[in-house]
Amino acid sequence: MTLGIVAALVYGILVILGGIIGYFKSNSTISLVSGILSGVLLLLAAFVQFQGQSWGAILASGVTAFLVVFFAFRLAKTRKFMPAGLMIILGTLALAIMVKQLAVFK
Structure with missing residues (x-):
């Protein structure tokens, strides 16, 4: 298991x-839905990477980059x-690890 997979797993969780x-603190349904959707995508990306598929690293990097911009x-x-x-x-730390992992796939 590579560091990029671990970063995707940890950030997804x-x-x-x-x-x-966010849901329990602010009763925000959008926080719950977007958090679960983004997190599941990151967990899926980690699983796909673990199976040896390089597109998992691209998915994890894309979701993480989107979240970093959103939170900014x-x-x-x-x-x-x-x-x-x-x-x-x-997110920036996880993204740096994931981008480095992407360089390994090329």
Whole structure:
């Protein structure tokens, strides 16, 4: 199991948990749905990578990049570090690992 797969798994789990926490804290159904959808896509990407399919790394990188941009807009709008700032930092770290993994596939 490569570091890119681990990054996708960990970030996917964190995104799912964040969606669940957002739902219970703010009663936000959109947080729950988007968190679970994004997290499941990241977990699927990790599973596909584990099976040896290179498109899993592309999917994981794309979902993570989208989430980093989304949380950057959220941070700019709310000016609150939690949870957007933390997710930007973790997402950027995960994305850097995933992009490095993409270079290995080429």
